[in-house]
Amino acid sequence: MNRTIDIEKEDSSLSHIKYQKAKDGLFKIAVILFSFITISMVFLIIGTLLVKGYRQINWAFFTQVAPDTFTAMMAKVSGQVIPGGIANGILGSLYLVGIASVLSIPIGILIGVYLSENSQKKYASLIRDIADILQGVPSIVIGLIAYIWIVVPITKSYSVLAGGVALAIMMLPLIVRSTEESLKMVPDTLKEAAIALGTPYYKVIWRVLIPSAFSGLVSGILLSVSRVLGETAPLMLATLGNPNINWNITKPGSAVPLLIWQFYNDPNMVDLIWSSTIFLMGFVLLLNLISKWIEAKRKK
Amino acid sequence: MSAYIYNMQINSDKVLKRVLFASSIVILLIGGGMLVSLIKGSMPSISEFGWKFLVSSKWDPTQGSESYGALAFIVGTLMTSVLALIIAIPLAFFTSLFIAEYFKGTKIAAVVGTLVDLLAGIPSIIYGLWGFYILCPLVVKLGLSPQGFGVFTSSLILAIMIVPYATSLSNTTIAMVPNELKEAAYSLGATRLEVIKTVVLPNARSGIAASYVLALGRALGETLAVTMLIGNANIIPTSIFGTGNTMASVIANQFGEASGLQLSALIEIGLLLFALTTIVNAIGKYIIKKIG
């Protein structure tokens, strides 16, 4: 009698295990399959870019300013590579993203810390919700806001500052939320131990919490920077563009996406859009590698 | 002596707490300021059309008989963003597990992660062009649509664009689930899937949900890529493969040349998008709470 029951129990638990193992195997296949699909999309897109743009990449591309349409037309007609490059756009983009980062990263991290430390309060939920809503604002509306707040009253001209502010507003939600969610994942025990040792609050945050959540912070910042590097619409309304290299923060500046837009609308310079995008991709890749290197160094 | 240090510490704590609180006000200021500026700009349109603006799908900029309504764009925005999220979530979910769980810490996870992050750096105009040159002919070949434009094509591109947002925060939080919890479950004989279901996901839920909300926000506000692929017909789409328009797209299209009442109507659409994002986010967060 007992034996049959035992066998039934063993059988059912065995089949239960087999069922779980089957599901597990299927799930793993799904994980690999879907990841493969995602990666193929990436290769498809980047492959198209490389194929269309590799010819325009040369040393001059990075050091010379954008050509005019006539020079491009002549080159196109004779089948040559279009001379000139996107130096004004590259330096302009770096300048803009630099300003945006200085404005958004410290404040974004502070807000993220605040939210994770006060997550129960209603006020914190409000701030969190507003940050999420800001993420949904179209880039052109943010450009309009920068125009109304900075271009007209403050710099009285299209300016790098207005562009930087617009980009900073776009970076903020992502940095805030990444910081908050990463800090939330740090086990409470760490924080409690530090407090129990009498560590002052700022040291708890600066030396315990943030280092533990560091990789999350870096990912969020990296994603924000990658995004604003490629934004066009807000810069059209805030920075206008500049055929020269410009360091004056109150005057119009250039950026690679603005150049891409200009090239796109010009029948002679269309070919340059692919190489310009390759540059942006390369830069994002560089940032990615740098952040992974920082991660690796920290782990040591 | 120790009392002195103690007091100093309490003061520095207080100062820090005040600094943190003050920084949060920045979000309030930006959000509130934006709302005020948008309302100010929409006033002419609001006073002219009132509630009709929300239910009319007529968009007629003809001089002398101007009449604007946002319904077609509201529907277009909802259709494309929700569809994009539906397509992107499975891709992002499984890819996140690949990077942060199954192959966590390995070189291949780093490569895959970097490749996905590259997607975020591609300008939207390039996505639009890629969609135009590669996706549209494909859709035409499959017989789904006569010229390849439409809600479906736009949603597909949007989905690819928002995958990095959906994976980034998910990767972080899934990877940060404490190993001890997972070890404990494994030692009880659980399979990987069971560990994921019972340990990893519940722990990382908040971060994963946050990343999907951010991805949705990105989709709602995306302009250029959608505008190049959706066909720009100011009508309510008749099917997933029909043409239509979205709120962000119509603003971007007509903003450069608009003035007067049309400009105000466009700004009002921006305001409505603000409201729409709020509502959709709230619904999303509610659903997440219910599932958990």
Add this chain to the structure above:
Amino acid sequence: MKKRIILVAVLAIIALGLVITILSKNAGSKTISGAGATFPQPFYNAAFITYGHLAHVKVTYGGIGSGGGIRSLKDKVVDFGASDAFLSDKEMNEMPAPVVHIPTCCGAVVIAFNLPGIKQIKLTPDVLAAIFSGKIKNWNSTELKKINSGIHFPNKAIVVIHRSDGSGTTNMFTDYLSKVDAAWRAKIGSGKTVNWPVGIGAKGNPGVAGAIHQTVGSIGYVGSEYAFAQHQPSALVQNKSGNFIEASVASVSAAAQCAIPADTRVMLNNSSAKDAYPIAGFTWLLLYKNQAYNNRSFAQAQATLKLVDWMLDHDAQKIASKVNYAPLAPNVAAKAKAILRTITYNGKRVLK
């Protein structure tokens, strides 16, 4: 240790940036900025780069759209605006101060199409209007065959492609259609954006040209500077004198060989000139008549006006024709220069 290095590096970069900014502010090199129409942007960019080397000034131009240009000028954040459509009397009143229009070149709207094996078709004004309003739906219709004897049209539906974004090109085209077709004027009218009864919208000239290229049986309108550079097959349009004219730099310039008002605010469509291409028009730079506003220096006003004056001269106009824009006829250039010399700074004329 590492964090400290990073912190120092970041501060150093910020400090460097501030130093450069302060230095460049006092550099003395003048910046002139303008914004507006996308149509003349390739020409303006080429001209401004040349002028920049000549006069040692830095000129920036942003093609954000005529509406954006007018708005920027209204908000006084640019030295000049640029528009494909002249300001109406009502719009002139809305500007904070009187504004003058300076035409810089001419452009046209070209009717491009995609019919395999067919390189040229003729269109009359009514047929053109009928196609774009959806009244003529198929290529092998009787109206088309009547004016194109000898061309074998396929039995294919006509796919109309128009602009989805607001544009001066649309304005020029619909203004022409309103002038030549009463039904169009009544139902659809003219403007930078109109309620198109049929067709697909594509963004920008590249969008329309690309869509036409990819869709067999399509027809659409493209800005001339784009069409000329792309060598797309285009239609011959019948002008007011009855001739079927092909769009070219010459036929577009010819459209201005007629009476132009003193302030140059006129649409050149449906010109009575014999060899004129019928869908053509000016593009203008907009400036305040009194340049003493917003703490603007006399030097800045003078630099701006010198730039505009140079644009009307032979060298700049030659650049225009080299990049497929139609230069100004001499009578128009003379009128434009005269207008420039009415611009004052606190009562004093800026240019001699």
